[in-house]
Amino acid sequence: MGPRERRKHSRSKTHTVPIIIASFFGFILLAGIAFGVGMLANVSRWLSDLPNYTDKNQYLVSEPSTILDANGNEIATLYVQNRQNVALDQVSQYVRNGTVATEDERYYEHGGIDLVGIARAVVVQLTGGSEGASTITQQLVRNTILSEEQFDQTIERKVREAWIAIKMEEIFSKDDILEMYLNTIYYGHGAYGIQAAAHTYFSKNCSDLTLAEAALLVGIPNAPSTYDPTVNPDLAKQRRNIVLDRMLSNGCITQEEHDAAQAEDIVLNVTETPENGTLAYPYFVDYVKSVLQEEFSTDMIFKGGLTVKTTIDPTMQAAAEQAVDETYTAQRADELDCGAVAIDPKTGYIKVMYGGRNYNDAAGAHTNHALARRSVGSTFKGITLAAAIKAGMDPSVTLNCSSPMTIKTYSGGTVTIKNAGNHNYGVRTLASATAVSSNTAYVQVQAAIGYNALKTMASDLGIDTENETAEFRGQDNLTLGTCYLTPLEMAEAYATFANGGYHRDAVAITEVLSRDGSQLYAHQDNPTQVLTTGQAEAVTNVLETVIKSGTGTGARLSVDQPVAGKTGTASNGDDRTTDVWFVGYTPQLCTAVWSGRSSSNEPIGYGTTQLPIPIFRKFMNAALKDAEHENFPTGEKPTFKQNSSWNFSGGGGDTDSSSKSENTESTDSTVTEEGATEGGTTTTEPTPNPGTGGDTGGSTGGSTGGGGSTGGGGTTGGGSTGDGTGGGGTTGGTGGGSTGGGTGGGSTGGSTGGGTGGGTGGGGTTTTP
Template sequence: MVLREPCVSGIVSRMRTRRKTRDARTHGISWVLIIILVSLCVVGYGGYRGVLALFDSWTDDLPDVNDADAFQLAEKTTILANDGSTVLAELYLENREPITIDKVSQYVLNGTVATEDERFYQHKGVDLQGIARAVAVNLTGGQEGASTITQQFVRNTLLSSEMNDITVKRKVREMELAIQLEKIYGKDEILMMYLNTINYGDGCYGIQSAAQHYYSVDASDLTLAQAATLVGIPNSPTLYNPVQNPDNALQRRNLVLSRMLTNGYITQDEYNDAAAEDLDLDVEEPSSSDGIYKYPWFTSYVRDTLEQQYSTDVVFKGGLTVTTTIDPQMQEYAEEAVENEYNSGTMLDGQEIALTCVDPHTGFIKAMIGGRDYSEDQFNIATSSKGRQTGSSFKMFTLATAINQGIDPNKTFIDCNGPVTVSGATIYNFGHHNYGTLSIADMTACSSNTGYIRLVTGKGGVAPQSIIDMATSMGLSGATLKPYPSITLGTGEANTTEMASAYGTLAANGVHHEATGIVKVVDRNGNVLVDNTNGTDGKQVISGNVAYAVTQVLKGVVYKSNGTAHAAALPSGQVVAGKTGTTDYWRDLWWCGYTPQLSCSVWVGSRDNTLIQYSSTWAQDVWRHFMTDALSDYPIEDFKKYDPPAYSSKFAGSSSDKKSDDTKTAEEKAADDSSKDTTETQTPAATDNPGTDNSNTNTTPTPNPNPGNDQPSPTPNPGGGETPNPDPGGGGGGTEPGGGETPATP
């Protein structure tokens, strides 16, 4: 026997070309139905015409068997890793895997026909002899059905909404559709339609899923006894369920064997041997209650993305095949790096780690960790719309905005002493340290709060709204970003996926690729719904010149003596750039670092915002451990070099951007007061080497000689970073959220 199509949907997709479309149905009804049903009516011309009219009204709105959508059955969606073979999840309401007839044991085919419809290959969809036999059996006190395999298939698919209607009308409709169906399909095709759709209990639909579930084998490998057991289930999937009711299942199996013997499909010896066997089940229990098998943080993110893009119905019934961006090897590296930090003995139970790594040139998410234990509540910190305050890692956006509007980071010097008061809030540097006057590059390396506040509030400085515009163009949602000077200290919220994507824009020379977990989505018919094979669409949000200048400054965070991220330096010597971030009292610790090949952001904190035990390098340690492994197969390379952007001779921004005193808010007036402390010294044109002049951002990176040192310096040295106010709410007030970082020990 040869089946021409693998499943119902495949058959339907070729229906129109395989055979001539059935002539439009007139108001007459098939002669078979007339004979059957007229016999139940009063004989006479008037009665005959009345029956015809009644039947015609019953069948006038039947589904079109030429309509492919009418046969769409629930099929599971399969989610794969980027290798196309590692199964991450199978999402379904009905566990079904359609197969072709050559993938089914002959015992199943023969047993199904012998048990359900022994004249299957003789009738035309409705079996008159079978009906007569069933009537005789039932009249003598027995029980026997008369529905053919074709009728059962119609009932389970085209008329599934009427399945529970025990009426003559439903039976007439079922029989008419069965006759129509047999005019279009061959017997083997109809048999496989049935076997691919029927309910075998325990959530299994179709013979393949049943074979795998009950016996852990493919349908092609079922033995006679196993096949007979499965063939017996559909008559009553609960009553004959071999797991729940093994005695009933055994009796039903032997009945199937008896019918196979009677119909000549097996010999007496085969019957005897099979009937003597126990059920010998090898039940394959689902490895996950939600269908997710591997990498649950990432896989649940992909599932949720699909549900938002399509619908829950499509995702769990549509039979999609989804190839994702996750790299199994990188994901294993990420899990190992995070687990090592959890087991280091320094972290408390309430502290969690989130990590996202993206390919900056495609937007592909390569690894993701969303917290400590997915099984607890499935909350994903790495993608949550309720992000975490970013602290000083947000200063990157202020830096990029400043350079983009023409401010030279190496030749613009700003007063980095403290404190600074803005709108009643007093801003300090780490340890209340006074750094003096520093270039923007140097104040970035040491993460001076007061310097960055003055950069935002100073005359001709960087407007808060411009910073927000920069952040959103690079990948942040912007929902929690408010246009106040404190924005530069990281009062807004983001998750690690957004931050990795944003910093990746710098690694991609100013081109932003939206982060995605999906490479391709294909529907059950092979139609490509989504194709990100070459990455998400890239948008040049800043020039390569600006991106390179920002990167040169952020390299200093790792390699300058006063930088706050010495622990992020990679042992291989691969160049690194990035920015640390810490909020008040170390509630949130960030390290957003990138190389030319990958961008990875790590957050450490407590989900309920409680104070955490503190180590200045936790996030850096996780990042370094992960990136050392993740980059092991990549050649070492430097960032693509660009000429410096066209810097202006003073802060960018014209007087036309300024408000008059009588239109300014109280915060803006306070900002003007604080700007009096700002030094706006600029030298003329920039050199072709923006990493020089009071900056060592072009310094060749060397491996950190003590990357495991995660303790802050006892006494912060110049360049030491940020600190929260030790007496919040009293006296001099507290810092803005976005508190203090500890300098790395040189």
């Protein structure tokens, strides 16, 4: 091709491009016109049946909603309660300024919809952030007169909302609209409107709120259950500080005022008001309301005439309340509180929610202890066990359970861990180490499979590991329960083991009906398989030994049902117990029980055997007294890695314990499980029940106890589950041990022989912790 031809071709291409572009934009223009014509017709139709938005009273009219228990009995009537409407000039200027700065900073500049805010929100979302674009006026419309349409994501609903917002601002002043908004918004804890919120949280009028108090309240409506300062004070404080930041950036306060307010701690003065309409189970009703708030508007919940069907079982709830009352009375523990949750593993239904001993106790400030975060202690070892089994670790693998022990972590560092009382449990299988709740064994397990394996398993089991207050922060002794979880989370997690490895989210509401009976919500069962059934069976088999012969023998049931579970205890930096737990399950029911004080760091002077275990036993026996016998699900045996492939810091990994290092158990007569101190918290456990034996040969027996000079002898006998002496051995020795302790040997109690009573065969007297 010559130069002339190339120029001709080039000129032709140059002319073609504008033609294509012009054609394209012409098409867009024609399409836009056609779309616009059709849209105008639709808009006219959409705006033909608007509710009455000109009457202020339309924003306050309500029809009560009803909450039902699992049997269809009414347990609460929800309506606009604890509301005291106030004029805007009676509201603290801090509240007004903070609300506008946080919810709609261009409120006094737009006419109902904010195009600038919409554009900004689009940019933020496109860059990976999150920001809403609804104005205060739009929120008021959506949460009140258009509440039944709020989940409709169509253009029709958005056009109707925007149109009413614009019209409202033509009819009402900005101050009128802000006043309506502040009198209708939900501030959590049963408080509707800013005046009720001020009375509820601070026992004062909203006109008298300080800057820090006002900012705290302004932050709550974004997520009332999350930012309730009586339940989650740390999250509420973080949200308060965000409000203060926005007030500063909008020129509402000075830097000095900002800094002083952020430095203040949250100090509440809660005024308890009657829960109008709540007939029973106030903690559960509060929880149901918070769940509803995440799906429906406040206006729809308390004015929409809904029927809410829930999962709470009145018979089981009564049994739980009785179990707590009887146990606390017997132990004279009236100054302590309790939280408990029972879940049906097959459905995820919450059958029991026990939030505290006195809902109206001002000291507890309505704190729902079923949802409160506490250090879980060794109950977390059940989660570690599941992670280990999923990673291919056989429960028969052996570990050195000596104490103290410096353990090489998964990341290459080291951490020094001790068992309770610095007790040496010798070389044991993972199953036996679980029964006695050996800390050194479980930190080695975590080191072998890695922190992320534990965190992932916890998340898969339904635990909110990303919640800052849960404190999943890479700690090398996470397995000892150095995180903060709720009874609801623990019950949901362990229910997965009971259900053959299938996890279900905890469910409180099964169905919601509108005032005309149409279905607005129905729970859909959507289980997720976290473990194979065989893996879950392996976890359960190990946790059954905890109750058969370990730290949880007091949880044995009189009803004909198999039972598994794990104890857990947490202490402060002075090794004084602050929290005691038991999480256990049968095929039909999984229950988590916590006991302690409302102030989490105060010592309580009680152990697991005195409070949570008896509560669990009493409740489960009553709840399951008429249940038919069931077995746990069984499945194909998991494929495990070679035991020798696990390189534990303390040795072990081989099932042939006779070739391992010599065991040297101490001669303490009482053993408590003790974890590494983490942030001022130590996990401790009670004395385990005797009789499981040393699994791999027990201990040498020391100078006073058990068998001969070389240890308890045998591969299945010898050592004690938790005493300090090692029990009998195959040779009997001279310490008063068993003459044939090949299958169990020692006892929990004796410090100088085979058992408390120095038995002559089979290992002495059994003592229950």
